[in-house]
Amino acid sequence: MAIVVDAMGAEGGVDVSVTGAVNALAHIKDDLTLVGDRHRIEAALGAHRGVFDRSRVTIIHTDDTVSMTDKPRDSLRKRDSSLAVAMRLVRNDDQSAFVSAANTGATLAHAMFTLGRMPGVDRPCIAVTIPTPTGHLLVSDAGANVNCRPAHLVQFALMTETFFSNLHGSDSPRVAVISNGEEDVKGNDLTRQTAQSLRQIKSMNFQGYIEGRRLMMGDADVAICDGFVGNIVLKTIEGAAGTLAHMTREALQSRWTYKLGGMIIKNALKLKSRVDYSEYGGAPLLGVTQAVFICHGSSNSKAIMNAVVRASRFVELDVTKQIQQRLDECPIDPLW
Amino acid sequence: MAIVVDAMGAEGGVDVSVTGAVNALAHIKDDLTLVGDRHRIEAALGAHRGVFDRSRVTIIHTDDTVSMTDKPRDSLRKRDSSLAVAMRLVRNDDQSAFVSAANTGATLAHAMFTLGRMPGVDRPCIAVTIPTPTGHLLVSDAGANVNCRPAHLVQFALMTETFFSNLHGSDSPRVAVISNGEEDVKGNDLTRQTAQSLRQIKSMNFQGYIEGRRLMMGDADVAICDGFVGNIVLKTIEGAAGTLAHMTREALQSRWTYKLGGMIIKNALKLKSRVDYSEYGGAPLLGVTQAVFICHGSSNSKAIMNAVVRASRFVELDVTKQIQQRLDECPIDPLW
Numbered sequence: 001m002a003i004v005v006d007a008m009g010a011e012g013g014v015d016v017s018v019t020g021a022v023n024a025l026a027h028i029k030d031d032l033t034l035v036g037d038r039h040r041i042e043a044a045l046g047a048h049r050g051v052f053d054r055s056r057v058t059i060i061h062t063d064d065t066v067s068m069t070d071k072p073r074d075s076l077r078k079r080d081s082s083l084a085v086a087m088r089l090v091r092n093d094d095q096s097a098f099v100s101a102a103n104t105g106a107t108l109a110h111a112m113f114t115l116g117r118m119p120g121v122d123r124p125c126i127a128v129t130i131p132t133p134t135g136h137l138l139v140s141d142a143g144a145n146v147n148c149r150p151a152h153l154v155q156f157a158l159m160t161e162t163f164f165s166n167l168h169g170s171d172s173p174r175v176a177v178i179s180n181g182e183e184d185v186k187g188n189d190l191t192r193q194t195a196q197s198l199r200q201i202k203s204m205n206f207q208g209y210i211e212g213r214r215l216m217m218g219d220a221d222v223a224i225c226d227g228f229v230g231n232i233v234l235k236t237i238e239g240a241a242g243t244l245a246h247m248t249r250e251a252l253q254s255r256w257t258y259k260l261g262g263m264i265i266k267n268a269l270k271l272k273s274r275v276d277y278s279e280y281g282g283a284p285l286l287g288v289t290q291a292v293f294i295c296h297g298s299s300n301s302k303a304i305m306n307a308v309v310r311a312s313r314f315v316e317l318d319v320t321k322q323i324q325q326r327l328d329e330c331p332i333d334p335l336w
Numbered sequence: 337m338a339i340v341v342d343a344m345g346a347e348g349g350v351d352v353s354v355t356g357a358v359n360a361l362a363h364i365k366d367d368l369t370l371v372g373d374r375h376r377i378e379a380a381l382g383a384h385r386g387v388f389d390r391s392r393v394t395i396i397h398t399d400d401t402v403s404m405t406d407k408p409r410d411s412l413r414k415r416d417s418s419l420a421v422a423m424r425l426v427r428n429d430d431q432s433a434f435v436s437a438a439n440t441g442a443t444l445a446h447a448m449f450t451l452g453r454m455p456g457v458d459r460p461c462i463a464v465t466i467p468t469p470t471g472h473l474l475v476s477d478a479g480a481n482v483n484c485r486p487a488h489l490v491q492f493a494l495m496t497e498t499f500f501s502n503l504h505g506s507d508s509p510r511v512a513v514i515s516n517g518e519e520d521v522k523g524n525d526l527t528r529q530t531a532q533s534l535r536q537i538k539s540m541n542f543q544g545y546i547e548g549r550r551l552m553m554g555d556a557d558v559a560i561c562d563g564f565v566g567n568i569v570l571k572t573i574e575g576a577a578g579t580l581a582h583m584t585r586e587a588l589q590s591r592w593t594y595k596l597g598g599m600i601i602k603n604a605l606k607l608k609s610r611v612d613y614s615e616y617g618g619a620p621l622l623g624v625t626q627a628v629f630i631c632h633g634s635s636n637s638k639a640i641m642n643a644v645v646r647a648s649r650f651v652e653l654d655v656t657k658q659i660q661q662r663l664d665e666c667p668i669d670p671l672w
Binding site for chain 2 (some may be wrong): 028039047071080132133143148178179180181185187188189191212213215218226227229231232234235236237238239240242243244247250307
């Protein structure tokens with residue numbers, strides 16, 4: 001039982017991945033396998049000597065890495081990269097999980113190629129967590145599938161709902177489809193057929209449409225969309241938070257009283273970090289045969305730590321099996 | 337020459353529309369025609385007695401109104417509503433413009449029915465302004481057309497670019513297509529074909545794709561998308577601003593020093609109003625034969641005033657004719 005971490009993935013360097021993974025050891029029972037350049041991993045581990053049980057960490061050396069600019073298809077040819085080697089280690093131990101802050105497209109390609117899809121799943125999806133004033137919302141698909149059919153969105157809903165139930169301990173998460181308005185007459189061809197199909201799944205707490213305005217209000221637990229819309233929604237939130245923080249900083253420079261007030265409340269104003277989903281520790285790739293967590297390339301060690309902890313919980317609760325059962329329970333009409 | 341205002345439209349009541357329209361008189365040469373319940377309009381005008389030239393304002397009485405809950409198709413049957421009467425007044429005077437904070441769907445239906453599309457336009461679009469740290473961005477289509485073909489998006493780009501040039505005095509506005517990433521390989525079927533078509537228009541300053549993160553950074557002037565995505569982007573920004581403001585308020589309550597700081601900078605923190613597009617005074621419906629400006633139902637009088645001023649500029653600069661010329665110059669391949 002091990003959480004396998006591609007130590008070469010994060011933009012911040014090997015230190016970020018290694019520190020995050022090592023800090024997670026206090027919160028998990030699994031051991032760690034760190035894959036990548038042995039010297040750099042050893043050096044990064046050195047900084048934490050004495051604070052963790054070295055016998056719980058295995059290093060697997062690789063010379064090659066997948067870079068952020070490698071195209072997914074090209075990355076598959078890098079059979080000895082840390083990403084490829086780590087993914088094979090996961091395949092060979094069904095109690096293991098994969099965590100990385102590497103190139104998302106490449107991770108997706110390697111997961112599909114090495115682990116493969118679960119039976120009955122057409123398209124795996126990425127479920128990204130965003131904060132709401134009262135909890136969390138999972139947006140799924142966050143970008144793995146750009147052109148989707150309704151049957152794909154129905155699968156995203158079933159898989160993400162199951163993940164939410166397990167990881168957040170909720171019996172019947174509120175599922176909604178992202179649309180351009182809340183009434184049934186709204187939506188496009190894709191969302192209308194999806195909503196109609198989800199309504200037929202009696203065991204789902206389906207809430208109909210949710211519009212952009214309400215996404216962050218805590219009115220749903222799982223928001224379903226195609227990966228094109230999901231990517232735009234998540235990046236728009238990230239961009240809006242950044243721009244608003246920038247505008248606030250500028251406004252705070254406009255009067256000396258504002259400058260004073262701004263100094264006092266500096267920490268309360270960290271808007272961007274509040275919607276920075278990397279803080280939530282990686283997004284699961286749902287629908288592949290094993291646990292795969294993808295972190296933002298710009299993840300810090302806290303994000304990696306959280307991802308490792310979530311990956312461990314994912315394996316412990318056997319979420320993959322739960323997802324399989326949920327899909328078997330609700331067979332999807334291929335005509336959808 | 338008159339700006340025709342459906343005085344019954346705004347959720348805030350007749351006062352809001354009348355106050356906004358009357359305050360615009362100082363900034364425009366046109367006269368005003370206010371359509372709706374004469375008694376309520378007279379009463380609202382009473383509050384401004386002496387501060388405007390009463391001879392520049394005509395009241396046209398109607399008994400009926402279109403409500404926010406009327407479906408667009410049903411609203412067309414209300415031939416004597418303030419919306420229908422106002423739209424007919426606009427049709428009968430080609431130097432006039434329509435402004436309303438009524439039901440957007442109904443306004444769109446009446447504009448299509450009474451004024452009609454410009455020759456060669458398949459689908460009129462709504463262009464909504466959002467603020468950036470350095471200026472403005474127009475998002476188009478903001479919600480008029482949910483299922484679109486590439487040819488529609490190309491028309492949105494040409495029309496919105498022309499509007500931007502005229503109203504913001506820019507020679508070659510930067511046009512981009514909203515997508516899930518900036519590289520050419522990103523996008524869905526719709527955006528790829530649209531980008532390919534726009535690249536063929538040599539006279540356009542086309543920048544390729546723009547992702548959600550950069551929308552509010554001031555890197556583009558015109559961002560093109562279908563109305564489904566446009567609605568979601570705009571409402572997500574609105575919702576994110578509201579939620580972030582809420583979270584900031586909560587954070588400011590968590591320590592007494594924060595409370596103190598918060599009191600000092602209260603006005604600098606009005607995040608929501610900074611992305612409240614109603615502040616920008618109405619969105620043009622581009623592609624119909626005359627000037628139509630649609631305001632948010634929850635508009636305040638400032639938004640109505642700005643819309644009336646923009647509508648007047650639109651007529652003065654003959655933007656409708658400019659759009660027609662731009663479309664004629666760049667014929668659109670029907671296969672797109």
